[in-house]
Amino acid sequence: MYLTDKKVVVLGAAGMIGSNLVQDLLSTGTASRIVMYDPFEKGLQGAAEEIYHCAYPGARVTWTTAMAEALDGASYIISSGGAPRKEGMTREDLLRGNCEIARNLGEDIKKYCPEVEFVIIIFNPADITGLTALVHSGLKPGHVTTLAALDSTRLQTRLMQFFNVAQDEVTGCRTFGGHGEKMAVFKGEIAIQGVKLTEILNSGATVNGKGMSQEEWAEVQEHVRNGGAKIIQLRGRSSFQSPSHQSVEMLRGRIQSGGYPWPCGVYFKEGEFAHVMMAADAEFTGDGLKGHIPQGDAEDMAALRDSYEHLKKLRDEIIQIGLLPPVDEWNRVNPNL
Amino acid sequence: MYLTDKKVVVLGAAGMIGSNLVQDLLSTGTASRIVMYDPFEKGLQGAAEEIYHCAYPGARVTWTTAMAEALDGASYIISSGGAPRKEGMTREDLLRGNCEIARNLGEDIKKYCPEVEFVIIIFNPADITGLTALVHSGLKPGHVTTLAALDSTRLQTRLMQFFNVAQDEVTGCRTFGGHGEKMAVFKGEIAIQGVKLTEILNSGATVNGKGMSQEEWAEVQEHVRNGGAKIIQLRGRSSFQSPSHQSVEMLRGRIQSGGYPWPCGVYFKEGEFAHVMMAADAEFTGDGLKGHIPQGDAEDMAALRDSYEHLKKLRDEIIQIGLLPPVDEWNRVNPNL
Numbered sequence: 001m002y003l004t005d006k007k008v009v010v011l012g013a014a015g016m017i018g019s020n021l022v023q024d025l026l027s028t029g030t031a032s033r034i035v036m037y038d039p040f041e042k043g044l045q046g047a048a049e050e051i052y053h054c055a056y057p058g059a060r061v062t063w064t065t066a067m068a069e070a071l072d073g074a075s076y077i078i079s080s081g082g083a084p085r086k087e088g089m090t091r092e093d094l095l096r097g098n099c100e101i102a103r104n105l106g107e108d109i110k111k112y113c114p115e116v117e118f119v120i121i122i123f124n125p126a127d128i129t130g131l132t133a134l135v136h137s138g139l140k141p142g143h144v145t146t147l148a149a150l151d152s153t154r155l156q157t158r159l160m161q162f163f164n165v166a167q168d169e170v171t172g173c174r175t176f177g178g179h180g181e182k183m184a185v186f187k188g189e190i191a192i193q194g195v196k197l198t199e200i201l202n203s204g205a206t207v208n209g210k211g212m213s214q215e216e217w218a219e220v221q222e223h224v225r226n227g228g229a230k231i232i233q234l235r236g237r238s239s240f241q242s243p244s245h246q247s248v249e250m251l252r253g254r255i256q257s258g259g260y261p262w263p264c265g266v267y268f269k270e271g272e273f274a275h276v277m278m279a280a281d282a283e284f285t286g287d288g289l290k291g292h293i294p295q296g297d298a299e300d301m302a303a304l305r306d307s308y309e310h311l312k313k314l315r316d317e318i319i320q321i322g323l324l325p326p327v328d329e330w331n332r333v334n335p336n337l
Numbered sequence: 338m339y340l341t342d343k344k345v346v347v348l349g350a351a352g353m354i355g356s357n358l359v360q361d362l363l364s365t366g367t368a369s370r371i372v373m374y375d376p377f378e379k380g381l382q383g384a385a386e387e388i389y390h391c392a393y394p395g396a397r398v399t400w401t402t403a404m405a406e407a408l409d410g411a412s413y414i415i416s417s418g419g420a421p422r423k424e425g426m427t428r429e430d431l432l433r434g435n436c437e438i439a440r441n442l443g444e445d446i447k448k449y450c451p452e453v454e455f456v457i458i459i460f461n462p463a464d465i466t467g468l469t470a471l472v473h474s475g476l477k478p479g480h481v482t483t484l485a486a487l488d489s490t491r492l493q494t495r496l497m498q499f500f501n502v503a504q505d506e507v508t509g510c511r512t513f514g515g516h517g518e519k520m521a522v523f524k525g526e527i528a529i530q531g532v533k534l535t536e537i538l539n540s541g542a543t544v545n546g547k548g549m550s551q552e553e554w555a556e557v558q559e560h561v562r563n564g565g566a567k568i569i570q571l572r573g574r575s576s577f578q579s580p581s582h583q584s585v586e587m588l589r590g591r592i593q594s595g596g597y598p599w600p601c602g603v604y605f606k607e608g609e610f611a612h613v614m615m616a617a618d619a620e621f622t623g624d625g626l627k628g629h630i631p632q633g634d635a636e637d638m639a640a641l642r643d644s645y646e647h648l649k650k651l652r653d654e655i656i657q658i659g660l661l662p663p664v665d666e667w668n669r670v671n672p673n674l
Contacts (some may be wrong), residue, residue, distance in 0.1 A: 028364045046568055050576055154389075234383025237385070241391060245364065
């Protein structure tokens with residue numbers, strides 16, 4: 001009835017993302033055995049009660065404010081347990097507080113569930129919180145990832161709206177690198193009703209009688225870069241349904257060893273993009289995920305390098321603060337890095 | 338990929354229940370073609386964007402602030418489009434405002450989608466808003482229902498917690514009549530791990546080494562009666578995940594002509610419980626739902642009659658206000674009644 005009966009832990013389960021996550025794990029038939037953790041007991045109990053009142057057949061949902069109890073025997077962890085982003089804040093404003101939470105989470109994983117199979121970090125700035133959790137957890141890089149799909153699904157959405165087509169007629173949308181203003185929007189694989197975006201931009205091809213100028217493409221990218229802020233402006237709260245659902249889809253990809261179509265947060269041990277966690281092409285295998293360095297034209301690759309530099313700067317801030325050791329000492333904390 | 342590709346309209350789609358409904362319709366694989374309606378354009382657009390960012394394959398989701406456009410060609414309608422219940426309010430406080438909305442909805446259905454197959458009314462007090470919408474819609478009684486499951490799932494939850502068993506080991510939980518303080522909690526069919534509650538209460542049977550006194554049973558019922566208020570107290574907002582998910586389950590029952598296990602809002606044309614809408618046993622058929630008068634012991638039936646009297650009083654208030662015609666004139670507005 002469910003894809004897995006292994007223990008799935010949702011951290012931050014009293015929050016908007018976390019409580020939605022639990023519902024979506026059950027509604028999609030993904031996981032039956034869920035532990036809801038949050039330090040805020042009252043809200044957690046209320047969120048758990050709501051899930052009970054949904055009456056999912058076969059569900060085994062419990063809640064706890066004790067991290068050790070939550071993590072004990074966990075197979076999968078999805079953590080939305082950071083401080084939320086408020087209107088006007090950039091993701092980077094959240095850096096310090098949430099990286100401290102991420103370091104604690106990494107240490108708790110090492111202590112309480114070193115055998116965990118897969119950890120998905122959602123809380124912002126996810127690139128850096130995911131990296132921080134990975135380093136301190138002692139886990140293999142393929143066992144820790146971050147939600148990295150939303151910029152790409154926002155790009156797909158914007159192009160759907162621009163060309164007035166069905167959403168899944170827009171294919172190949174991929175943004176790589178970081179998630180902030182420095183994300184790298186790759187255009188090479190994008191097609192609308194099968195027509196390559198590059199042909200639309202460079203050769204005047206049209207879809208639904210509509211072309212797209214370079215200025216309009218720049219506007220689309222700008223729109224995507226501000227996608228998160230736009231949700232806050234429209235709804236008066238940061239996005240929670242899409243991060244939740246895409247995290248569930250990632251977990252499904254992990255359990256099924258494939259079939260997840262969007263970029264994921266990937267840690268590269270070596271090569272040009274080493275020692276950060278960034279959105280990249282990823283392949284789900286029986287042992288977590290395997291990243292691939294994105295391929296694009298000179299302009300796209302330059303954007304990715306720029307984004308990588310930005311991520312390194314954020315990482316170095318965290319090292320400076322003391323929440324991460326210097327890069328060349330990481331393998332003392334985590335021999336897998 | 339989805340149970341239906343027919344048009345499903347979600348009214349109140351900018352709200353907490355409505356936006357969750359859209360997500361749950363998609364995550365459960367129930368409906369692909371959804372129109373989100375709400376008068377609040379900004380919030381509606383934000384909610385729609387979130388759904389797009391979820392990137393459900395095969396989904397065709399649109400949004401509109403125009404009721405005529407929303408309802409045109411609708412096969413199914415789920416309406417959470419009332420004013421929300423705030424802390425300290427009883428459901429009855431909402432009576433007048435929401436019944437006006439319900440009357441308008443009924444008239445709009447008659448005008449724009451008289452062929453609609455099934456309408457589920459969620460907004461409170463649902464017994465009366467559902468009745469008001471039914472009368473004005475001109476639809477058959479089996480084509481309009483209200484969400485009536487949550488009191489029963491709350492009862493199941495409370496008994497699960499009391500006996501410390503799995504949720505679906507508590508079976509036969511049913512509350513009938515109204516949803517307010519006057520709900521009738523029927524005990525005859527309830528069993529915990531197969532042990533009848535009546536045997537536990539009357540013959541000292543135990544489950545998990547635990548019995549239940551009449552006082553404890555009274556406390557359980559009291560807890561259930563205050564279930565909605567308890568969620569508000571714990572979460573600072575009224576329940577939205579459970580009403581949303583159970584509404585989706587009802588629609589699945591309708592589409593599949595069966596399989597929905599909880600009470601539904603039913604209108605009886607004749608007999609002892611005629612001319613209100615109340616929680617009753619219901620059977621999903623190819624032509625909507627067919628209600629059955631609940632059967633219980635003398636105590637349970639007395640509670641149901643009491644609840645029915647309360648619903649009639651609420652109904653008569655609405656007639657007094659002028660939002661419903663007198664009962665003997667209903668068939669002029671709706672020949673199916």
